Amino acid sequence: MSRIFEITERVASYAPKADLDRINRAYVFAAHAHAGQTRISGEPYITHPLAVADILASLGMDEATIITGILHDTVEDTDVSLDDVESHFGSDVATLVDGVTKIGKIHFNSSEHKQAENFRKMILATAKDLRVLIVKLADRLHNMRTLGFMREEKRRMIGEETLQIYAPLAHRLGIHWIKQEMEDLVFSYLETDAYKSLLQEMQGRLEGLNKTRERLESIIQQALERQGMEVRVQGRMKHLYSIHEKMQRKHVNFDDIFDLVAFRVIVEDMTKCYQALGVVHSLYRPVPGRFKDYIALPKPNGYQSLHTAVIGPENFRIEVQIRTDAMHSYAEDGVAAHWAYKEGSTEAGERESFKWLKQLTDLLKDTENPSEFLENVRLDLFVQEVYVFSRDGDIFPLPRGARPLDFAYAVHTDVGHHCIGVRINGEMADFSTRLRNGDQIEIMTSPDQSPSRQWLQYVKTPRARQSIRQWFKRQERETCVRVGQKILREAIGKKDVPADTLKRFNCENMEDLKIRLGRGEIPIHSLLEATEHDKRVLPLKLKGLKRSMMHAAGCCHPIPGDPVLGLFTAGEGMMLHHRKCPEVASQGNVDWLEVEWEAKRGQLFKTGIEVRSQNERGMLANVTRSIADASSSIEDLKLSQRGGSMTELLFLVEVEDRKHLAAVLRSIKSVSGVVSVSRRNRVGLSGKPETRALGETLRDFFSRKSSSKTTNKKEKET
Numbered sequence: 001m002s003r004i005f006e007i008t009e010r011v012a013s014y015a016p017k018a019d020l021d022r023i024n025r026a027y028v029f030a031a032h033a034h035a036g037q038t039r040i041s042g043e044p045y046i047t048h049p050l051a052v053a054d055i056l057a058s059l060g061m062d063e064a065t066i067i068t069g070i071l072h073d074t075v076e077d078t079d080v081s082l083d084d085v086e087s088h089f090g091s092d093v094a095t096l097v098d099g100v101t102k103i104g105k106i107h108f109n110s111s112e113h114k115q116a117e118n119f120r121k122m123i124l125a126t127a128k129d130l131r132v133l134i135v136k137l138a139d140r141l142h143n144m145r146t147l148g149f150m151r152e153e154k155r156r157m158i159g160e161e162t163l164q165i166y167a168p169l170a171h172r173l174g175i176h177w178i179k180q181e182m183e184d185l186v187f188s189y190l191e192t193d194a195y196k197s198l199l200q201e202m203q204g205r206l207e208g209l210n211k212t213r214e215r216l217e218s219i220i221q222q223a224l225e226r227q228g229m230e231v232r233v234q235g236r237m238k239h240l241y242s243i244h245e246k247m248q249r250k251h252v253n254f255d256d257i258f259d260l261v262a263f264r265v266i267v268e269d270m271t272k273c274y275q276a277l278g279v280v281h282s283l284y285r286p287v288p289g290r291f292k293d294y295i296a297l298p299k300p301n302g303y304q305s306l307h308t309a310v311i312g313p314e315n316f317r318i319e320v321q322i323r324t325d326a327m328h329s330y331a332e333d334g335v336a337a338h339w340a341y342k343e344g345s346t347e348a349g350e351r352e353s354f355k356w357l358k359q360l361t362d363l364l365k366d367t368e369n370p371s372e373f374l375e376n377v378r379l380d381l382f383v384q385e386v387y388v389f390s391r392d393g394d395i396f397p398l399p400r401g402a403r404p405l406d407f408a409y410a411v412h413t414d415v416g417h418h419c420i421g422v423r424i425n426g427e428m429a430d431f432s433t434r435l436r437n438g439d440q441i442e443i444m445t446s447p448d449q450s451p452s453r454q455w456l457q458y459v460k461t462p463r464a465r466q467s468i469r470q471w472f473k474r475q476e477r478e479t480c481v482r483v484g485q486k487i488l489r490e491a492i493g494k495k496d497v498p499a500d501t502l503k504r505f506n507c508e509n510m511e512d513l514k515i516r517l518g519r520g521e522i523p524i525h526s527l528l529e530a531t532e533h534d535k536r537v538l539p540l541k542l543k544g545l546k547r548s549m550m551h552a553a554g555c556c557h558p559i560p561g562d563p564v565l566g567l568f569t570a571g572e573g574m575m576l577h578h579r580k581c582p583e584v585a586s587q588g589n590v591d592w593l594e595v596e597w598e599a600k601r602g603q604l605f606k607t608g609i610e611v612r613s614q615n616e617r618g619m620l621a622n623v624t625r626s627i628a629d630a631s632s633s634i635e636d637l638k639l640s641q642r643g644g645s646m647t648e649l650l651f652l653v654e655v656e657d658r659k660h661l662a663a664v665l666r667s668i669k670s671v672s673g674v675v676s677v678s679r680r681n682r683v684g685l686s687g688k689p690e691t692r693a694l695g696e697t698l699r700d701f702f703s704r705k706s707s708s709k710t711t712n713k714k715e716k717e718t
Contacts, residue, residue, distance in 0.1 A: 002047070002054035010057040011066060018063045022089070026067040029088060033078040040149040048142060049073060055138040059175070059333055065131045068096040072135055075101045099132035100139065133169060140166045141178055144185040159186040174303050175333055183241035191244075198240050201254045209237065213261050216312060220263060220320075224279055231276065232266040262319040266328050270295060273322045277306050280320055284310035287317065295327075297387055300397055303331055388439045402435050402460050408443045409464035416467055418445040431458045477515060484514025491524055492531050501530045520568025524593075550574045550597060556581035556681040557607040560599040561658035565592040578681055604654040606635055607661060610680040611649040612642070614673040619647065622671045627653060630667040632660070650680065 004027045008020045030049050037045035053069035061069075067089055074080040075097055086094035144162055147155050163186045170179035188195045213235035224231040238260055246257060265276050273295060290309035298304045305323040312318040323331060388396050388407060396410050404424070409416035422429050423442040435441070451468045459465050488495060496510050505522055507513040516522045550566065556578040558564050563579040576597060577583050584592065599605065613619050620639070627634060636652040655661045661679065668677045 002050040004050065007050065007053050007057050007066065010054075011063070014060050015063065023063065023066055023070070026070045026089060030070045030074055033074045033080045037077065039146065041146055045073075045077075048146075051142040051145075052135070052138045055141055056135065059134065059138075061131070061134065064090075064092050064096060065135060067093050068100070068131070068135050069138060071097050072100050072139060096129065096131055096135065099129065100136045130173070133173065134175075137166060137170050137173070137175065137178055141182060144182055147185065147189055155189050159190045162186050163190075172300070174330055177332060180239045180241070184239050187241040187244060194244060195240065198244055198254065202237070202240065202243075202260075205260075206237075209260055212316065213237075216261070216263065216318065220265065220280065220283070223283055224265070224267075224276055227275065227279055229272055229276065229279075230268055231272075234264045234266070235261055236264070237261060262321065264328065265320060265322040266325055267322065269324055273306050273324065276322050277308060280308065280310060280322070284312050284318065286310050295323075297395065297397075303327075305331060386435055386437050386439075388435050388437075388441050391440065391442045396441075398435060399460055403431060403458045404429065404433060404435065404441060404443070405431055405455055405459050406461040406464045407435065407441045409459070409461070409467050411443065413467050415443055415445060416464060417451055417471060418447060418449045420444050420446045420449045431455070480515045480518030481511060483518035484516070487517045487524060487527070488514065491527055497527075497531055504530050518568075520574075550576055550595065552605050553577045553581070553583070554606075555583060557605070557652075558681070559605045559607050559655060559657055559661060560597055564595065564597055566595045567592055581681070599657060602656070604633075604656060606652055606654055608680040608682070609651045609653055609665065609668070610676075610678050611651065611668055611674060612676045613647050613649065613671075614675065615641070615645040615647045616673050619671075619673055620649070623649060623668055623674065626667040626671050627651065627664060630660075630664040632664045646675070 004024060008023055011018050011023065012020060027050070031046050034045040034049070039045055039048060049070045049072060052072065053066050056066050056069045071085060071089070071093065075082055075085065082094050082098055085097050140162060143158065147158060150158065162182050167179045167182040167186070170176070170182065217233045217235050221231060221233045224233070243254070243257060243260065246252075247254065250256075265280070267273055267276050287309040290307070292307040295304045295306060304327045305321045307319070307321055309317060309319050321331075386398055386400050386402065388398060388402075390396065390411065396407060398406055398410060404422035405416060405419060408419040408422070421444040422431070422433075423444070424433060424435070424439050426440075426442075451471045453468075453472065455468055456465060459468065485495070488497070497513065502509070502513060505513060505516065505526075507516065513522070517524075517527065551574065552558050553575045558576050558578040558581075564576045565579055565584055566574040566576050568574050574593070574595070576595070611623055613623065624634060632653045632655055634651055634653055638650040640648045640650075642648050653664060655664060665677050665679070668674060
């Protein structure tokens with residue numbers, strides 16, 4: 001258990017000017033606030049904030065961050081308010097405490113919504129001050145160390161969240177020892193049997209591995225010193241979770257894993273890094289394709305090192321990382337290693353390493369859906385990168401698996417929106433092409449181009465996906481405003497309504513009212529009631545609506561030229577029904593609208609056709625051929641046997657309009673053996689994948705005919 005005097009002694013060792021009395025006062029304040037509270041383990045609650053502060057001190061964090069670690073649960077779990085914290089310890093500490101405080105007193109729709117809001121608050125606060133995230137990581141690390149006292153269900157939930165969010169965040173900040181400890185703890189709790197088995201295997205080989213490590217340390221150290229270098233060589237065992245992950249990924253047993261030991265070579269300066277690399281490669285044969293230069297191309301979190309793998313003695317594969325002292329310090333403690341004890345802020349140059357955080361923050365500000373938010377967080381923490389180049393030679397790190405549109409949106413949102421094509425290494429490529437390390441990308445644009453919803457199938461980065469979604473949301477918003485204006489003008493003859501009407505519909509302003517009217521969230525008859533207008537004006541006549549807002553209903557399959565009525569459905573736009581559709585006749589909804597519906601040239605619509613024909617060989621083939629001859633296609637069909645050797649065929653076909661439909665009907669009627677053909681709006685077919693497959697229907701139909709003929713033949717023989 002951590003003690004306050006141990007924490008203050010550690011802080012004094014790296015920050016002699018720190019106000020230790022202020023830290024002690026924070027401890028007394030927190031101990032008083034948490035008095036009488038215990039953790040699930042039975043320990044006094046104050047042991048947790050002290051442990052968090054101890055982790056922060058081990059990272060060399062500043063005084064305000066240490067105090068925040070001690071106070072971080074006071075606002076959430078006690079009667080202490082943020083104002084109390086600010087009055088005793090200043091606004092800096094209060095801001096940090098607020099950033100890591102969970103939103104426990106606000107009611108949310110679901111646990112996912114609550115989790116999303118917690119992360120949103122944490123990330124937005126982190127963008128202003130990275131210390132918020134460092135405190136949160138220390139808090140989660142200690143909670144993971146004591147997770148064994150939780151019930152199984154809670155352990156699994158917290159463990160999965162840690163693995164998906166917090167461990168990658170620690171990696172993004174470059175604090176690798178926290179990431180590794182979190183992963184090992186999650187592994188031990190969620191896959192206990194596999195963890196114990198792997199631990200036992202490691203312990204069985206530990207003595208031999210330690211001897212190998214010491215021998216190789218000495219060989220590499222001496223070889224580098226012979227070249228006149230001041231060097232430090234450190235060997236380390238890989239942590240259990242990374243070994244387990246590799247075994248799962250490569251489908252191998254523990255005995256097939258040979259790179260259990262990795263070495264760090266720490267030299268004086270950057271030039272010596274490359275000299276040391278040459279010495280290591282002269283000692284042992286390098287493994288092709290395993291060299292990575294993270295000094296020339298640092299990782300997005302600022303990490304720098306040379307990575308290589310060589311085949312050592314007895315074909316023992318060795319991973320070697322070569323770096324300077326400063327790089328090593330950053331590799332161990334990440335942003336905390338660069339924390340200047342001056343006003344608790346990093347230098348401007350160091351903040352360049354955290355552009356990902358600003359980009360993530362920009363995404364979160366525009367994201368309303370909690371599922372979409374968490375998706376963005378998880379995708380943005382996917383840090384296996386490929387490095388590609390623009391035509392001008394600028395380097396862009398993108399997630400592995402990224403596509404050309406991801407690159408276009410990484411350059412600029414407008415470049416993405418207007419992208420019409422891409423050249424990769426001088427060759428034309430399509431939007432589904434995976435980008436690879438070293439690719440040179442050239443984006444071609446046109447001012448007439450705009451995003452397509454199909455692009456969402458190609459893009460992999462949150463930035464690209466969110467930019468495309470936001471574009472469509474803006475388009476929808478503008479369209480809804482225009483539709484809302486038309487409804488107001490036609491329904492009440494005014495452009496605005498009284499303030500009490502806005503209040504009745506919980507609308508902040510007129511634009512909000514128009515948007516909700518345009519989306520169908522406010523029924524038109526409710527608007528007429530609120531403004532005391534006669535409902536007899538229904539159905540309203542609306543002209544000039546965008547085609548993209550109107551969709552043919554699947555119940556009656558109207559086509560352009562049909563007499564139709566429209567009905568706004570929230571989230572779907574306007575659904576168009578044939579005037580003779582039972583949905584209209586039922587009078588279940590009084591908000592029908594008369595609209596002008598003109599289709600875009602070449603656009604196809606589904607409608608139903610009923611054909612009655614004689615049961616003759618080849619009849620189905622002849623009818624389907626006649627439909628194709630009329631430039632139509634069959635989306636679905638249903639066959640039924642009728643009395644008197646008659647067959648009923650129901651088709652769901654695609655046509656442009658009523659004129660095209662008439663041509664299809666004439667073509668079918670010309671087939672010999674067809675008795676009647678007519679349109680049937682409510683054909684009972686949808687054309688969706690879940691309906692019965694056409695081939696299956698035909699096989700069933702012909703097998704019935706074959707069976708019928710066999711039966712008739714047997715009857716005759718009898």
